[in-house]
Amino acid sequence: MLVQRPRGTSDILPATIGAWRQIEDVVRRTFAEYHYAEIRTPMFEHTELFARGVGETTDIVEKEMYTFEDRGGRSLTLRPEGTAGVIRAYVENKLYGQPGIAKLFYLGPMFRYEKPQKGRERQFHQYGCEVLGSDSPALDAEVVALHVYQLQEVGVQGATAVLNSVGCPVCRPRHREQMLARLLPVKDQLCSDCQNRLERNPLRIFDCKNERCQRLLVEAGAPTILESLCADCEAHFAAVRRYLEALGVPYRTDAHLVRGLDYYTRTAWEIKVEGFGTLGGGGRYNALVRELGGPETPGVGFGTGMERILLVLAEQGGTSPAVRRDLDVYVAVADEQADVYAMQVLKTLREAGVRADRDYQGRSVKAQFKAADREGARLAVVVGSSEQAEQQVTVKDLVSGEQSTIPLSELVAAVQKLEEASV
RNA sequence: GUGAGUAUGGCGAAGUGGUUAACGCACCGGAUUGUGGUUCCGGCAUUCGUGGGUUCGAUUCCCACUACUCACCCCA
Numbered sequence: 001m002l003v004q005r006p007r008g009t010s011d012i013l014p015a016t017i018g019a020w021r022q023i024e025d026v027v028r029r030t031f032a033e034y035h036y037a038e039i040r041t042p043m044f045e046h047t048e049l050f051a052r053g054v055g056e057t058t059d060i061v062e063k064e065m066y067t068f069e070d071r072g073g074r075s076l077t078l079r080p081e082g083t084a085g086v087i088r089a090y091v092e093n094k095l096y097g098q099p100g101i102a103k104l105f106y107l108g109p110m111f112r113y114e115k116p117q118k119g120r121e122r123q124f125h126q127y128g129c130e131v132l133g134s135d136s137p138a139l140d141a142e143v144v145a146l147h148v149y150q151l152q153e154v155g156v157q158g159a160t161a162v163l164n165s166v167g168c169p170v171c172r173p174r175h176r177e178q179m180l181a182r183l184l185p186v187k188d189q190l191c192s193d194c195q196n197r198l199e200r201n202p203l204r205i206f207d208c209k210n211e212r213c214q215r216l217l218v219e220a221g222a223p224t225i226l227e228s229l230c231a232d233c234e235a236h237f238a239a240v241r242r243y244l245e246a247l248g249v250p251y252r253t254d255a256h257l258v259r260g261l262d263y264y265t266r267t268a269w270e271i272k273v274e275g276f277g278t279l280g281g282g283g284r285y286n287a288l289v290r291e292l293g294g295p296e297t298p299g300v301g302f303g304t305g306m307e308r309i310l311l312v313l314a315e316q317g318g319t320s321p322a323v324r325r326d327l328d329v330y331v332a333v334a335d336e337q338a339d340v341y342a343m344q345v346l347k348t349l350r351e352a353g354v355r356a357d358r359d360y361q362g363r364s365v366k367a368q369f370k371a372a373d374r375e376g377a378r379l380a381v382v383v384g385s386s387e388q389a390e391q392q393v394t395v396k397d398l399v400s401g402e403q404s405t406i407p408l409s410e411l412v413a414a415v416q417k418l419e420e421a422s423v
Numbered sequence: 424g425u426g427a428g429u430a431u432g433g434c435g436a437a438g439u440g441g442u443u444a445a446c447g448c449a450c451c452g453g454a455u456u457g458u459g460g461u462u463c464c465g466g467c468a469u470u471c472g473u474g475g476g477u478u479c480g481a482u483u484c485c486c487a488c489u490a491c492u493c494a495c496c497c498c499a
Contacts, residue, residue, distance in 0.1 A: 004490075059497055063424075081499085110499075115424075117493065124499060193496085209496085260498055270498095280499065305499030334457045367451085369459035384457060398459070 008114070008122025016310075023154050023309055027107060027127045030150045034142070036105040036129055041085035043109065047075040053084035053292055055262025057200045064112040066122075078111035081261070082303055083285070084292075086130045091294035101133030119277070119308050128282070128303035132289065135298040137236050140267040140284055141243030147271055147282060147302045148249055156273060156312050161244070161251035163269045164226065165237040166203065166258065168286065171230040172265075176202055178228060182220040189216055207258040224255035236266055263288045267300070276312050280304030329356040329415060330372030332365055334384030341388040345381060345408065352412040354419075356381075372398060379418060381411070 005011060012020060031038070047067050054060050066078035079085055086104055089095075095102050107127040114120060129146070131139055144161050151159040167175060179202035187195055190205070194213045197204045203225060205213060216222075229237065244251050251269075259268045259281055268283035282302025289297035329349055333342045342358055349356040357375065359368045365382070372380045382394040393411050396403040397418065406414060 007490075064497085112498085114497080116491090120498070126499060128499095207497095278499070303499065308499055332458075364452090365457045366453095366459075368457095371459090373459050380458075382457070386457090394457090396458070401459090403458085 006122070008116040010121060010123075019310060019313070020306070023306060024107065024127075026153045027105075027150060030146065030153055031105040031129065034103070034146050036103040039086055039089060039104045039106055040108070041082075041089045041106065042079070043111075044076045044078050045085055045088065047077040049084050049088055049292070050077050050080060053087065053263065053288065054081065058260055058262055060112065060260065064114055066111045066113050080112045081110055082106050082108075082126055082128045083130060083261075083263070083288070083301055086301075087132075087288055087292050087294070087299070090130075090132055090297075091289060091292055096133065096289075096295055096297055101131060101139075103129070103131050105129040119305070119311050121307060125306040126280075126303045127306065128280075128301060130299055130301035132297050132299045135236075135284075135286060137239035137267075138243055140236075140240045140300055141247065141249075143282065143300050143302060144240075144244060144251065144267075144269055145247050145249045147269075147280065147304070148251075150304070151271060151279060151309070154309055154313070155316075156279070156309060157316050158273050159250070159271050159279065160273070161249060161269050162254045162257055162272055163241070163244075163251050163267065164254055164257035165229055165233055165266050166264050166268050166283070167225050167229055168233050168265045171225075171228055171233055172203075174230075175223065175225050175228040178223050179203075179205070182222045183216070186216055186220055201262070204258050206256040226253070226255040233266055240267055259283055263291075269302075271302075271304070273312055276315065277308075279308045279312065325376040325378070326355060327357055327375045327377045328354045328379070328419065330368070330375060330377035330380050331356060331358040332368040332372065332380050332382045333358060334365055334382055334387075336362075337385045338383045338388050342383045345383055345393060345411070348408070348412065349381075349415065352416075354412065354415050379415065 028038075047065070050065060051061055056062075060080045065080055068076060070076055086106060090102060090104070105127065106129070108125065109123050110126050111123050113122060116122060129143065131143060144163070148159050148161055166172070180198065183190070183198055183202070183205070187198060190198065190213055191208065191210045194205045194208050194210070197208070205217060205222075206224065208214065226237075241251075241253070257268060257270060259270070261283075263285040264283035265286045266284045268281075270281040271279045273279060280303055282300070284298070284300045286298040289295065289299060331342050331346055331349075333339055346356050346358055357377075359371060363371070369380060377398060379398055380396045382396065387393050387405065391408045392405050393408050394403060394405045395411065395414060
């Protein structure tokens with residue numbers, strides 16, 4: 001092996017492409033049902049976009065970006081997530097000038113420089129959406145509902161939304177103050193990560209896996225963000241939950257949920273499957289558009305990992321996509337003299353919309369029939385010098401075993417008739 | 424970034440410091456004439472991730488590298 005694929009990348013081979021297509025089809029269909037329009041933005045952007053958009057203190061920006069300098073000396077970065085680019089495009093193309101709100105979705109590869117492991121690659125795929133232009137809690141609910149619905153439609157069982165509110169520029173600083181007041185006195189007892197978090201983003205301490213840190217939070221009486229919400233945020237969160245209940249969306253709240261991106265305000269959620277982990281996450285980001293230079297515009301969105309979906313589907317079993325028959329006719333060439341004739345027969349079939357193939361290795365008729373079987377062809381067409389002389393073909397139904405010789409001019413009709421009968 | 428494990432033909436998988444590296448699947452060929460899915464017979468790794476070292480000799484021992492897997496961190 002001279003050169004192999006870069007670490008953390010994978011080749012999606014024909015054998016599994018069906019599963020991908022199936023997910024993509026469901027995603028496009030459901031986004032259409034909810035009236036979202038597709039948007040495609042560049043795979044790389046100026047590094048600054050992610051630094052500002054995603055947040056300077058996030059793991060993504062601090063240590064996971066694929067950043068490089070192009071020949072013009074610009075610092076570019078392979079997109080680590082979808083939101084920043086979409087918002088940039090929204091602002092740059094002045095989509096806010098169009099009537100109504102913008103409901104956008106995307107689908108494609110993302111890149112993060114991390115150590116690969118199960119369900120984590122350096123190039124992975126996400127689909128997601130962004131809704132710009134409304135702060136209505138109905139929209140938060142719609143987006144969460146859609147998030148769960150899509151996974152159900154794809155075949156994932158037990159997808160649940162875990163919901164929290166991370167507050168707004170009014171309650172967030174207030175909460176931060178309270179956290180500092182309670183935890184600064186016991187700072188030295190926190191783990192080193194959390195000592196850092198205390199300064200930069202105290203909310204994240206709730207997310208720490210360290211038991212001692214969690215105990216300290218309780219002992220110090222540190223309030224969760226949910227307990228510190230301002231009246232507006234609380235009302236918003238309550239409304240979102242009412243909608244979700246009315247819609248029957250499976251969800252639960254978790255005051256400790258913190259997302260890895262800094263731009264979230266108010267509603268934040270992850271979609272989890274018991275015993276598996278997180279498939280996707282999302283939230284509201286009311287300040288992001290303005291931070292990226294656009295007009296004050298509220299937004300909500302989510303992203304979902306497609307590799308993760310594939311993993312859950314595999315674990316939950318049974319969803320192996322049916323082996324699709326992708327060949328209708330196999331043309332067996334009986335002797336070399338008929339080779340050109342065989343090509344003509346194939347062209348005739350293919351141009352009539354029949355999926356047809358032949359042997360190119362000069363194998364025996366017996367071997368060609370074996371191949372026809374293996375490829376899943378419905379019928380075999382045998383052509384040899386005798387057929388060619390009469391402009392005929394020998395057609396064999398590989399299911400019934402029936403065989404007959406007919407004029408070439410009748411072949412397409414005969415094939416189509418059989419196709420219809422087998423539907 | 425930290426820690427652990429693995430690396431033998433297309434796939435799965437034995438194995439040993441020393442003449443021909445099991446086996447299964449897949450694949451290819453054959454079992455009389457231009458015909459399939461079963462069965463039978465035969466074929467299919469100058470080579471054991473890469474590069475060094477120890478040795479009379481290494482796929483088996485040692486070192487480095489690379490890749491993969493898993494866990495942690497974090498997340499999709």
